[in-house]
Amino acid sequence: MSPTVKNQPTRRSPAPAKEVPAKEAPAQIGNAQIEDNRVLPALSAAQRKRFAKAVLSWFDDFGRKNLPWQQDASPYRVWISEIMLQQTQVTTVIPYYQRFMQSFPTVAVLAKASQDDVLDHWTGLGYYARGRNLHNSAQVIVEQYGGELPTTVDELERLPGIGRSTAGAIVSLGVGNWAPILDGNVKRVLCRHYTVDGWYGQTAVQKQLWQLSEQLTPANRAGNFNQAMMDVGATVCTRSNPNCSACPVSKTCRALARGKPTDWPHRKPSKEKPKRQCWMLVAIDKSSGEVLLEKRPQTGIWGGLWSLPQYDSVGELGDAANLLDGNVVPLEKLGPIEHTFTHFHLTIHPLIARISRQSRDAIMDTEQLVWYKHGDTPGGFAAPVAKLLDKLMQSLV
Numbered sequence: 001m002s003p004t005v006k007n008q009p010t011r012r013s014p015a016p017a018k019e020v021p022a023k024e025a026p027a028q029i030g031n032a033q034i035e036d037n038r039v040l041p042a043l044s045a046a047q048r049k050r051f052a053k054a055v056l057s058w059f060d061d062f063g064r065k066n067l068p069w070q071q072d073a074s075p076y077r078v079w080i081s082e083i084m085l086q087q088t089q090v091t092t093v094i095p096y097y098q099r100f101m102q103s104f105p106t107v108a109v110l111a112k113a114s115q116d117d118v119l120d121h122w123t124g125l126g127y128y129a130r131g132r133n134l135h136n137s138a139q140v141i142v143e144q145y146g147g148e149l150p151t152t153v154d155e156l157e158r159l160p161g162i163g164r165s166t167a168g169a170i171v172s173l174g175v176g177n178w179a180p181i182l183d184g185n186v187k188r189v190l191c192r193h194y195t196v197d198g199w200y201g202q203t204a205v206q207k208q209l210w211q212l213s214e215q216l217t218p219a220n221r222a223g224n225f226n227q228a229m230m231d232v233g234a235t236v237c238t239r240s241n242p243n244c245s246a247c248p249v250s251k252t253c254r255a256l257a258r259g260k261p262t263d264w265p266h267r268k269p270s271k272e273k274p275k276r277q278c279w280m281l282v283a284i285d286k287s288s289g290e291v292l293l294e295k296r297p298q299t300g301i302w303g304g305l306w307s308l309p310q311y312d313s314v315g316e317l318g319d320a321a322n323l324l325d326g327n328v329v330p331l332e333k334l335g336p337i338e339h340t341f342t343h344f345h346l347t348i349h350p351l352i353a354r355i356s357r358q359s360r361d362a363i364m365d366t367e368q369l370v371w372y373k374h375g376d377t378p379g380g381f382a383a384p385v386a387k388l389l390d391k392l393m394q395s396l397v
């Protein structure tokens with residue numbers, strides 16, 4: 001039996017390329033003109049043909065054709081493999097796939113099995129929701145489709161755990177009909193080849209990539225083309241070390257033409273962290289130069305570390321300084337300190353209050369308060385406080 005899927009007549013033809021209002025001249029696909037690609041132009045028939053031809057000819061020579069799920073390819077076999085391959089390497093999947101298919105050779109057998117048994121076959125693969133969804137879907141397929149997987153993307157997408165790309169893979173690789181796919185490997189190839197800006201988790205970027213995939217997937221041999229695109233992504237256009245000299249579409253790759261293939265795809269933008277601020281009292285004993293430190297509560301930021309007394313406003317800090325000295329103490333500003341935590345940015349406003357010797361003596365060292373002398377090590381310090389103290393002490397010495 002041929003390892004590749006048969007090329008049946010196309011039931012669903014490629015969606016017509018959507019015309020997008022271009023603000024700038026359409027970018028030329030090729031090395032000569034590389035322009036802004038915020039708006040992806042519809043590809044010409046010649047461009048689509050050239051791309052597909054190069055990819056298919058690469059598939060004939062180098063594409064993977066001996067994977068277990070490619071033998072006697074069927075919608076069921078492709079479905080199981082595609083679900084297992086989500087977030088998981090091919091080499092890891094193979095033994096799991098073989099054991100799974102031995103135990104559950106058909107949708108009907110899978111549907112009848114207990115969930116415990118199905119999940120037992122998933123042990124070690126992780127992402128157990130995938131196994132539960134497979135089992136649930138098998139029962140729906142038996143109840144609603146007589147035990148045969150539906151053969152259209154729309155119907156497949158309605159089953160638990162099947163997204164558009166998995167549905168496209170089942171239709172193109174398992175049924176032999178036309179359907180585009182967009183898994184992680186294909187996304188990477190397309191992002192680089194067309195220098196698609198933005199993170200591909202964003203809806204607008206996904207849309208652009210689907211448009212490209214729809215346009216590029218040829219009417220004939222869609223299954224081979226999709227397999228080849230996945231293979232190119234997995235073995236040639238790899239995440240950190242693309243082997244562009246072995247790539248079938250290197251002649252028209254924009255990222256390569258720019259000399260920076262790994263600049264695409266763009267990373268997920270980090271979420272804007274909230275900004276907070278606080279005021280720290282640097283109470284200095286006028287005569288000895290010692291600084292009052294306070295131990296942080298055990299929970300929360302800098303838990304259990306020594307820090308400067310901290311307040312939510314300059315007013316609160318002033319009140320505390322006056323109370324400490326017994327008189328109204330003038331406050332001297334120090335430059336703000338920026339510190340970033342995993343979840344927020346903190347701006348610290350340190351203010352110096354010089355305290356009389358008498359007041360200093362009234363405040364005894366306790367487990368929560370110490371008068372810090374340069375070189376002392378009462379315990380761990382909050383990082384920005386350590387820096388501030390260092391600077392301050394240098395100037396006082």
Ligand code: SF4
Pocket residue numbers: 189192193236237238242243244245247248249250251253254255256261
């Ligand atoms: S030429 Fe290089 S960067 Fe471009 S698609 Fe091929 S492997 Fe990826």
